[in-house]
Amino acid sequence: MGKLTPVPAGLICASITVLAAKEEEYKKQLVKPEQLPIYTAPPLQSKYVEEQPGHLQRGFASIRSTTGHYIGWCKGVYVFMKNGIMDTVQFGKDAYIYLKNPPQDFLPKLGVITVSALAGLVSARKGSRFKKIAYPLGLATLGATVCYPVQSVIIAKVTGEKAYTVSQQIYGAVKSLRTKSKDK
Numbered sequence: 001m002g003k004l005t006p007v008p009a010g011l012i013c014a015s016i017t018v019l020a021a022k023e024e025e026y027k028k029q030l031v032k033p034e035q036l037p038i039y040t041a042p043p044l045q046s047k048y049v050e051e052q053p054g055h056l057q058r059g060f061a062s063i064r065s066t067t068g069h070y071i072g073w074c075k076g077v078y079v080f081m082k083n084g085i086m087d088t089v090q091f092g093k094d095a096y097i098y099l100k101n102p103p104q105d106f107l108p109k110l111g112v113i114t115v116s117a118l119a120g121l122v123s124a125r126k127g128s129r130f131k132k133i134a135y136p137l138g139l140a141t142l143g144a145t146v147c148y149p150v151q152s153v154i155i156a157k158v159t160g161e162k163a164y165t166v167s168q169q170i171y172g173a174v175k176s177l178r179t180k181s182k183d184k
Helices: 009-013 023-029 055-100 106-123 129-147 149-183
Strands: none
Touching: 106 129, 129 149
């Protein structure tokens, strides 16, 4: 008795012809794996030739290199602006918190600095532009120095060190320029 096998419904309607082959013909048609083309080594005469970019590729490359500089510059400006804005926002928050609960002696010190700056404005009202800028800034700085002596000393030390460093760099640059001009 034959075996029963399940057959999909679509195959019931299809007619398939099955032919029996003799065993000799079957053995003649077999191919060994070594005879298949995927197992053979490629010919050794092949030579690699690098593809030259076409006109369109060269055009895109030049556009990419040109716009790359501008995009890099724009990214730098964006990061600079973003950091500046974030620092400004943080400074505003810190100032708000500080001014919300100020120390007891803050307002009198602020008054001394403000009166000093206003005295500078009044004394420079009929002077040159330099006086109109220098007098208020100078007197406000003097008032801040009187009110905050410790911080003023620290700022003066740091500013003095930076000024000394810059003066040494300028001296070195001028000296190198003078030696170059003497050599000519």
